[in-house]
Amino acid sequence: MRQQQREAGLSPPPSATPSNRTCPFRDNTEERAARTEAVTTLILIMRQMLPILLKRFGKIPDPRHPKKVKHKLTVLMLYGILVFVFQYGSRRASNGELTRPMFEANLRLLFPQLDALPHADTLFRLLARIDVNAIAHAHLELIQRLIRNKTFSRYLINNCYPIGIDGSQKLAFPTLWDEHLSQRRVGPKVDPDSDEEQDYQYYVYVLEASLCFRNGMVIPLMSEFLEFAPEQGEQRKQDCETKAFHRLAERIKNAFPRLPVMLLLDGLYANGPIMERCRSYHWDFMIVLKDGSLPTVWEEYRSLAHEHPEHRCEQTWGERQQQFQWVNAIRYEYGPNGKKFLEVHVVSCHEHWQVVDPKTAEIITKHACHVWLSSRPLSRLNVHTRCNLGARYRWGIEGAFLVEKHQGYGYEHAFAKQWNAMKGYHLLMRLAHLINTLARFSKALAALFVELGVQATIGFIRNTLTGPWLDPQEVEQRLQRPFRLRLL
Template sequence: MSKPCRRPTRAGIRAQRSDKRRQEQALNAKRRAMGQRPQSPPPLPNRCSAFTTIDEERAAREDAVSKQARLLRQELPALLDQLERIPDPRAPRKRRHKLTALLLYGLLMFVFQFASRRETNREMTRPQFLANLQLLFPQIEALPHADTLYRLLRDIDLTQLEQAHVDLVRRLIRGKSFRRYLINHCHPIAIDGSQKLAGDTLWAEELLQRSVGKDENRHTQYFVYVLEASLVFHGGLVIPLLSEFLEHALGDSEAQKQDCELRGFARLSDRLKRLFPRLPILLVLDGLYANGPVMQRCLRAGWQFMIVLRDKDLPSVWEEFRALQPRQSQTRQLDWGKRQQHFSWVNDIEYAFGANGRCRLKLHVVVCEESWQRVDPQAAIVTETARHAWLSSRPLSCENVHARCNLGARHRWGIEAGFLVEKHQGYHYEHAFALDWNAMRGYHLLMRLAHVFNTLARFTRQLRDLFDQLGVRGAIAFIRNSCAAPWLDSARMRVLLAKPFLLQLE
């Protein structure tokens, strides 16, 4: 005899949803009564078009395109001046397009989030798209074939291209665009690695390799791995900064080891110090970097750091922390959003490393234990808990623990979120665009630079409403489709483009 079905009926499912809704309302009312103001991003509106006439839609499209173009045009003179210094490797008699026009074409390719060189060829060279681009960017006299850009990126020195990106970020820093996001007067920078692409073909000698599969299916796989550095501010503002490609030949040949994240970190940190010698920096790093040489390098550079401390890392530090905690630890209770947090920390823990423990550092350890309530699918209120620990370069206190932990170290996830955006939300991070090492890196740098411009557009006061209504990909598609169709009136667009643009991040 079969067992009776325990699956709820339609009425039971409806009642369960109603119970869950009531429990969530009661939980939110309880939080408000306790003075908690949890910040949750509002969902995208689910409604029909807000436009009632064609003229209204035309005006909205012209306004959005003009603001995006004014943001780009504000930085283009300095950007193109920097790009113009790149030595042109092409034969003078065969140049049909200026080098700056080619690189601007590559930048717009990623600003508009085209998926491939083939799609860029097909869409951007349409007569209407070309006419609108020439209206927005007079530097574009004609659009090249995408393979022309590929041949340029294959042969040029990419140092100046990355320098143009750095100079753009430096101008934003000097203009105090990020002033309200600083942590203890420092710019939080996260460094983390991500795989770009993998395959079974060795198409460049710089590729890393690994063995994958089991038993008879085991084979060698080749892959590209990039160490990225990004400014990660609270509020979700993430600005790509530097990229360091790991290369097989840069490993330890004597130990027969290929390149790795820690070796890449040494190179990237040297470049970061050379490019921003006096910038106050707070590095927020994951548990891989909780080791003496990395922390010593940061301190010698004059940087602060907050590094994730896992339970299995630095046993001597954990041992001393647990021994001193009953006598010397300081604590603070804090409500942060929906979470109740308990911080405890011990300052001035001595850590010895190196040969015979010759090198010594003073570290400061903070542990955050937090709890929060949520409503589960069965409409029951359950309490969740979590625990986090960090190494700090500066002593902790009741005044700075919230800023360093919640606004700084916790927002290391911003670089992970940036990877997800670049991989799955239109930038095609994992697409090579060219099976040539130099050209692949060039496309990658153009993609990261375009991500900066789109991030600025998302957070600037002039375009914030558009991105809130349509979402990031929806807003970019709205602007791209406006450029691809006969929506833009030349006379009105010239008036709009002539207006000044003040970058104000919200």
């Protein structure tokens, strides 16, 4: 099959599987050098960001008694970031590992400001009392610096920064331990005439925004928590993802008022108010259009698609054969009695590709169809960029959810059954994920991440700090060298 693809001019996607070979190091000296290089490079990347973060953390009002403070607030915040950078999945795990004498000595070598490591509960008590939004502000300030430095300029789509927005459940509990938790009924429905009631489940749901670039790099941007808060008249009303979208969109606009943005959204957001907000902010968008959603738009698209043969395009992308078809300037009416309207553009992509059936070992052909709403008119010049390099990479934010939930970041772990502290740990986790993502796609460490895999590379660096691998003089010399973050 691969030979046939090559003869047809198709390019199968490269495999990202780590090498399955034995250890490449020939002796202790070679391994020590590799470990020292990996650790010092990660620290140099972090040192490019720490001045911004520590300056912002230093402005957070400290609620503790001045005479009882043992660890500075900035030290505690740095400790919290390191917990997630090295992927410790709980407070107990970080207590047991980070405070080992060798680990602590190596950390002080790399971070002189860490004169002594705190207990994990000390960080918890701090996060429970401070304004954790300051962590989000520090995160945004770091992103703003990266954008000003044009770090991501090569990955723009139609000169816009692609931002994916999607929601994810963080965790669920059978008991209500905080009034902000959302709730839902679970279990089979009971007989209306019976006195029995369904059980309630209480959960935390977060709407996330991330920069989703076409090279697979996903940069965490913002988090908006859905909260079950009192409304007027003390009536409690459930929050929802679309309401949270408007709050999150307003925050993004306030943080980046002049940034050209392309939103990458799933079918939940294909509605008039959301597209109207995007228009008012002068944002571009590509939104999934599902079957049965916006029936008037579908009707007009199907009636006009065959009348414009010039609005078609066929191409080969990777190992897939694609046929694009689009209709521009479709009037979509919404609101009470259809008083509001806006103009949208619809594009569909039919594609097929060959795979090997794992059961029969035969070559079979698979088919798929994708349909999107576009804020800009489609043409042969931009359909590939907007669809393949923009809209399709909305999957990046869903892939990031899988990474944060199942690959070391403890997304589904509360870390604290206290609402403010739980949010603080979540924001620190997203900040650490940002640091590790930049390290993964940096030219200095990309080869190591490809060779070992992401989790294995982080484990390689973490294990280096647990043993006597680092020579203080050599580490000091390496950390003094000039360094600039460069991405692939």
